[in-house]
Amino acid sequence: MTAGLKAKRRRKNRLVRINKTIENRNKTQLHTRDGNKMEAKDMWAAVRQLTGRTRDIQAAKGINAETLNNHYALISIDPDYTVPHRKLSVKSPNDEYFNEWQVFRMLDCLRHTATGLDALPAWFLKLGAPAFYKPIARLYKLSTASSTVPRQWKTASINPIPKVATPKQIADYRPISITPVLTRVMERLAVTNYLYPCFLSQPPSLSFTDQYAVRPTGSSTAAIIYLLHTIYHLLTTNLYVVVISLDFSKAFDTVRHSTLVDKLARLELPDEVYNWLVNYFEGHSHCTNFQQHTYITDGRNNSQCHSRVRCRSSSIRH
Numbered sequence: 440m441t442a443g444l445k446a447k448r449r450r451k452n453r454l455v456r457i458n459k460t461i462e463n464r465n466k467t468q469l470h471t472r473d474g475n476k477m478e479a480k481d482m483w484a485a486v487r488q489l490t491g492r493t494r495d496i497q498a499a500k501g502i503n504a505e506t507l508n509n510h511y512a513l514i515s516i517d518p519d520y521t522v523p524h525r526k527l528s529v530k531s532p533n534d535e536y537f538n539e540w541q542v543f544r545m546l547d548c549l550r551h552t553a554t555g556l557d558a559l560p561a562w563f564l565k566l567g568a569p570a571f572y573k574p575i576a577r578l579y580k581l582s583t584a585s586s587t588v589p590r591q592w593k594t595a596s597i598n599p600i601p602k603v604a605t606p607k608q609i610a611d612y613r614p615i616s617i618t619p620v621l622t623r624v625m626e627r628l629a630v631t632n633y634l635y636p637c638f639l640s641q642p643p644s645l646s647f648t649d650q651y652a653v654r655p656t657g658s659s660t661a662a663i664i665y666l667l668h669t670i671y672h673l674l675t676t677n678l679y680v681v682v683i684s685l686d687f688s689k690a691f692d693t694v695r696h697s698t699l700v701d702k703l704a705r706l707e708l709p710d711e712v713y714n715w716l717v718n719y720f721e722g723h724s725h726c727t728n729f730q731q732h733t734y735i736t737d738g739r740n741n742s743q744c745h746s747r748v749r750c751r752s753s754s755i756r757h
Contacts, residue, residue, distance in 0.1 A: 499606060499607045503729060503730070503732065503734075504730070504733060504734035505727075506609060507609060507614075507727050507734075508597070508725070508727035510610075517696075523717045523721075524704075525713075525714045525717055526704070526710040526713055527710075528711065536580050536584070537579050539572060542579065542624075542628070543568055543572035543576075545624050546575070548565075549564055549565040552620065554620065555619030555620060556594050556619065556726070559619065564620055575624075579625055582625070583715050586715045586717075587715075591619065592619055592621065592625070594618075594725065595616040595723070595726075596725065596727075597615065597616050598728050598729075599612035599614055599727065601613075614727075629712065629715070633708055633709070633712050635655050637707055637708060638655070640707065645706075699720070700716075
């Protein structure tokens with residue numbers, strides 16, 4: 440080996456060590472912050488800082504908080520909307536809808552997430568869980584027993600996120616609905632305690648065998664495995680297999696309530712829980728935050744009050 444090659448090798452090794460040092464530092468910066476595990480929002484902010492990318496994207500002319508808000512309301516309005524029917528129960532309400540310990544565990548395990556319009560942050564509810572869990576559990580029980588969802592829980596804040604590098608039209612923004620943290624906890628309790636058990640004992644008129652999303656034992660991985668298994672099995676007896684994939688635009692933003700409620704009515708749900716779900720889907724409203732401006736819709740003044748059809752916790756296929 441000549442002297443020139445040895446010098447290049449030493450230089451290469453030195454560059455590798457420098458590269459490893461930079462890589463380890465970036466990993467540490469992305470993984471931890473002040474000794475705590477970094478949340479997704481902070482992680483992506485650090486990634487943008489390291490890569491030099493920015494989220495300050497200029498909107499196209501004519502796109503603002505008001506136009507985005509009206510667009511999201513328009514795609515969520517059903518001109519043929521029919522009020523879902525409630526069940527008239529003669530049973531006495533059950534006082535044990537949700538266990539207090541379960542509510543405490545939900546609050547104590549809250550992650551740092553976006554705050555809803557009620558201005559109650561997740562870190563505050565988590566820190567005060569030992570003092571808050573009993574009154575919150577009582578509030579959840581009263582809400583379920585009366586089949587009534589507080590209006591504050593039905594109001595969402597929409598933060599439009601660009602779907603493309605250079606958005607040119609309203610459809611290029613993805614609406615991210617932020618509901619109060621207490622709403623999300625209540626949704627999770629209802630799904631875990633009532634909807635999941637119903638999926639295990641499905642009625643004859645419904646079948647969940649081909650549904651993999653939002654199920655206790657289902658996932659996108661399971662769906663892919665099932666698809667590959669089916670294709671492989673068909674190829675053993677056929678020369679070729681044709682697979683057709685469909686992508687429904689805004690499928691979950693235009694769910695018809697009557698169809699959803701009809702399927703919920705066939706499940707073995709307590710009447711008051713079913714009526715609570717029906718009430719939850721009624722009277723939703725939202726405001727849109729965009730480029731430090733907020734457009735608010737409120738039915739109590741001259742502004743238009745739009746209903747937002749969002750089935751965040753629904754696990755029923757449509």
